[in-house]
Amino acid sequence: MRMLLAVLCVAVACNSPKSTVPAQAAPSIAQKNDVRLFSGKHANGTLTVSFQPGSGHGISSGVDDTARLWDLASGTEVKRYSGRQYRFQSIAFSPQGDFALTPGTDGSLNYWKMDTGQLQRKLTGGSNILGAVAVSTDGKWASGGGQDTAIYLWDLSSNSGSSVRRLEAGGPVAQIAFHSSSRGLYAVLNDGHLCNWSLDQAKPLRCTTALAEPVGHAAFSSDGHQALLGGTYGTLVLWDLDKQAEIRKLEGASGDIVALALSPSGAFALSGGADKTVRLWDVNSGRQMTSTQASGDYVSSVAFSADEKSALFGTSDGSVALWQLK
């Protein structure tokens, strides 16, 4: 267990070498036929989508208490996991993609095996829903944050199920990410604050207002230097975590931002939300490169492939789609 957990990382952090994706390589404008809807829907909505590393598969989870594994080439469902524990709003994979860490109910996280769906370990201690999960790059720590006043930290090198540590956030948390050093943690709070902790102190070292409206969703770059915050009124702010300062706003989205992702190289971003549009952004210029309309009331989840050539998105009507970016 210890060795397996030691190689866990957050889904977008399990990336291909950065050198293969030059920042200036802009994807061409996506045509309508660049989007392929997968065959099958989650009743009452998709919660999250992600690429399973190294497998040619994508995964989605929905409000219907199922997770589904999709063959990306054919768009067909290859495996279904059924049960309450397969309803989750985020997922972190091991680099090989054989294990997953997902939020459970009532403040727990589930660590499970992808081929069997079998639960390997349950991390308990939180008091309410933890929607965001992260694993430190050294594999020592797992963390969960959400509709709770604390962020919870589990020492994965300890076999004790009760080895939970609390980082005081004071209010609900939209997204979390470990420092690249694995010695600290960042969180975006729902009230617009961006806070920074050292893992050995419960109180944050610093909190700064990064977004002047309630946060809908947020994403961190895999190098741990930038965050993208999306507001419930459509504002998108790119934030420098080292300088604690706004880099730029990404102008053009409107309405509640529900889904965000920064690409593995950090050069691109995806956003989606109540304007029913998935947008691809050039992070360095702040310009929207292209977009595609989505079905349902809102876009609920977006994800980049490791090679940044395609994206997955899920919607509130339960559909899952693959978008070829170039």
Next chain:
Amino acid sequence: MSTMPVASRISGSVGRGGVNDRNDVLTVQRLINAKLPVPLSPLGEDGVCGLLTILAIEEIQRRNLRMPRPDGRIDPNGATFAFLSGNPVPVPPAMPRIAWGAKVSVAFKAKVIKISNNLGIDPNYLMAAMAFESGETFSASVKNAASGATGLIQFMPSTATALGTSTSALAAMTPEDQLDYVEKYFAPYKNKLNSLQDVYMAILWPAAIGQPNSFVLFSRPSAAYNQNSGLDADNDGNVTKAEAAAKVRDKLVKGQGANYLG
């Protein structure tokens, strides 16, 4: 008369059709013997609920409790045992009347009171906030066409996702069931919402919780201002915490009026 100490509680029912655990029967027999008026003869204290014990229970119910139809049975939380043991008769606490209580089901109201107790907030404030957010409908499916916000506290799409659900799943619930999600939403603010303004800020603008009433939530020009310009009562281009909460204050006053208090 027995001089043995008598237990002041029984684990199950005793008498006609009762569970009649031996220790419970013994407790009841001793209590009856201590209370039974002369010239009735004392019961044998054997822990067996026979006909004499049942008749004695009925006699107590007829004479002392003035029951028109004695049932010969004693329940742990019933009036007969309360009389015998001298324990106060447990009375379920009366449900208080709350703002908008007449507009919702008894189950909804009871759940709001329970949730409010758990969260350390005034149930009138929570009802006023839901009255405002749901347009006085207390409907689980009422939806703002512009923002997609749905239900009792107008759950935003991003909020629904963070709670592991969707606005369509929330809309399909009964209002009573949706209150579970209201409680989950408010849980991080437990014991921090001491005013009507702060209860509403937890929904509209969490950054304003605990701030003074003059705190500016948003200003012109911004998307937040455009969507909520109706809140800017003095039309100065700034919406303060007090201005935003004034509409909810109106709902509190209205909900405590004769037509809606219940």
